[in-house]
Amino acid sequence: MLKSFACHQSPEVKEAVLDNNKNNTASAVPGPLHIYEENLAKGEFKIQQCKDCGQHVFYPRYLCHHCGSTDLKWVAVSGRGSVYSTSVVRQRPEKGGDYNLSLIDLEEGPRMLSRVIDVAPDEVTIGMEVSAHVGMINDLPAVVFYNKEQGNKEW
Amino acid sequence: MVDSLRGSAAVVGVGLTEFGRLPDRTHMEIMADAISKAIADAGINKNEIDGIFSANFVEMLTPLTVAEYLGINPTYMDGTNTGGSVFVNSMQSAAAALSLGLCNVALICYGSNSATGPFTHPPAMHTVEDVYRPRNPISPYALAAKRHMHEFGTTKEQLAEVAVSARAWAQLNPAATMRDPLTIEDVVNARMIVDPLGLLDCCLVSDGGAAMIMVRKDRAKDFPKQPVYMLGVGSRTDHNLISCMPDLTTTAAKESAAAAFAMAGVTPKDIDVVELYDAFTINTILFLEDMGFCEKGEGGSFVSNGNIAPGGSLPVNTNGGGLSCVHPGMYGMFLMIEAVQQLRAECGDRQIKGAKLAACNGNGGFLASQVTAVFGTEETL
Structure with missing residues (x-):
């Protein structure tokens, strides 16, 4: 499939074309998703807030999907949220076993896909109150959630 | 003046391949089989086709591939991809393009070797969700089902009713893949x-292809088969990632169906046969509610006791659906072709007697793209 594209985009050709254009480097400002991931790597869970309409924006975007403003700032979140819906991805034990997958409504408004990890995957319930932590999934930093009713107050 | 599309175009040819396992064929070869059958059904020469509408998830430039394969030079091409709903969306685009004279004979087509071909992931979406390893496309539908159960008390048994009803229809369709008896307990x-x-x-994973030919109303009677008219169509989307869906128990089909019914000038109670994109059992329940065949939250009880099975009050997914007939990755074509064949009275044991109006709802992505169409016989114009 798409062998012709692979040919046009061979690493050598791409490198030669980029080298030829090396003086045309544009702004090096990273995109919002990159900034989000950099914050996670520092252990910080930040989302965007629109300076014009005041609403929060997640996932990270160039513009506010509520009002269209491009004037967004990064803010810390309370970390509090509740489970909007939940499921269990069934997986053989040798592949890592079952894991939870939940939609979490953040106190600030946005909803995000994540996992509740301190409760058995099938014991997570809709409406359960949870708290955000920056953890690791498969060696990548990720926001995960704990059920705060179990006594964890790290947020 | 979108109302001008009502009855402006008609389906004059359809083609279906065999379903199931069709080994040693490319997706284009399977598609070409379906196209050849649609051309024969319409009684045209392939050179009359001047509009191509096609998309899949293994190739970027599908309309170009189709044009080259057929040896034609189309005046209009559309490779839009909205997921499995796209062919109903294409039908809307084809009606508009035909209406404006951008093309005169529109071909909408799909082919897939999902079952026996190499396992192909759709291109990565590169989102903040990847790290959580959602098992797409199942996880988003599971989250919707769970939320529906929570809000409305929908049960596993009610979800199972959808699969059992689809199987009962499949048992009346010799072309369907799964025809063994199925019980609520099995599901x-x-x-x-x-x-x-x-x-x-969960739906089947099939090889299969489908193709459809449309022309303007003024030419609709120049072909061998009884024309089936597009009376209404509506297309909406409200998210792509499931975390961005505003309400997991109400899809954009609420708006797409309202638009389609308004254009057609009919209401759900006028519809004789319904074809819904049943990639998962929850879909049928959501779309019946959102399209107005029952109240929100009552889908579970509506599908119970065989109400959408043969002999029930509303015939739904009369070919056996994606759950029991065929599901080659993107199913939207098969909804429309079953609707056309029902309105032509070609459906044998599963024929809905006297069917004049059919409604289809195509679904794309993770409950994201919803495209509703209403088709009718000549007397409904």
Whole structure:
């Protein structure tokens, strides 16, 4: 499939074309998703807030999907949220076993896909109150959630 | 003046391949089989085709491939991809293009070797969700099912009713892949895949192809088969990632269906036969509610006791659906072709007697793109 594209985009050709254009480097400002991931790597869970309409924006975007403003700032979140819906991805034990997958409504408004990890995957319930932590999934930093009713107050 | 599309175009040819396992064929070869059958059904020469509408998930430039394969030089091409709903969306685009004279004979087509071809992931979406390893496309539908159960008390048994009804229809369709008897217990007790959806809540993985030919109303009677008219169509989307869906129990089909019914000038109670994109059992329940065949939250009880099965009050997914007939990755074509064949009275044991109006709802992505169409016989114009 798409062998012709692979040919046009061979690493050598791409490198030669980029080298030829090396003086045309544009702004090096990273995109919002990159900034989000950099914050996670520092252990910080930040989302965007629109300076014009005041609403929060997640996932990270160039513009506010509520009002269209491009004037967004990064803010810390309370970390509090509740489970909007939940499921269990069934997986053989040798592949890592079952894991939870939940939609979490953040106190600030946005909803995000994540996992509740301190409760058995099938014991997570809709409406359960949870708290955000920056953890690791498969060696990548990720926001995960704990059920705060179990006594964890790290947020 | 979108109302001008009502009855402006008609389906004059359809083609279906065999379904199931069609080994040693490329997706284009399977598609070409369906196209050849649609051309024969319409009684045209392939050179009359001047509009191509096609998309899939293994190739970027599908309309170009189709044009080259057929040896034609189309005046209009559309490779839009909205997921499995796209062919109903294409039907809207084809009606508009025909109406404006951008093309005169529109071909909408799809082919897939999902079952026997190399396993192909759709291109990565590169989102903040990747790290959580959602088992797409099942997980988003499971989350919707769970939320529907929570809000409305929908049960696993009610989800199972959808699969059992689809199977009962498939038993009347010689072309359907799965025709063995199926019980509520079989579905409820099947291996769990992503809670609360088990294996038999999930659609088939098939090889298969389908093609459809449309022309303007003024030429509709120049072909051998009884024309089937597009009376209404509506297309909406409200998210792509499931975390961005505003309400997991109400899809954009609420708006797409309202638009389609308004254009057609009919209401759900006028519809004789309904074809819904049943990639998962929860879909049928959501779309019946959103399209107005029952109230929000009552889908579970509506599908119970065989109400959408043969002999029930509303015939739904009369070919056996994606759950029991065929599901080659993107199913939207098959909805429309079953609707056309029902309105032509070509459906044998599963024929809905006297069917004049059919409604289809195509679904794309993770409950994201909803495209509703209403088709009718000549007397409904």
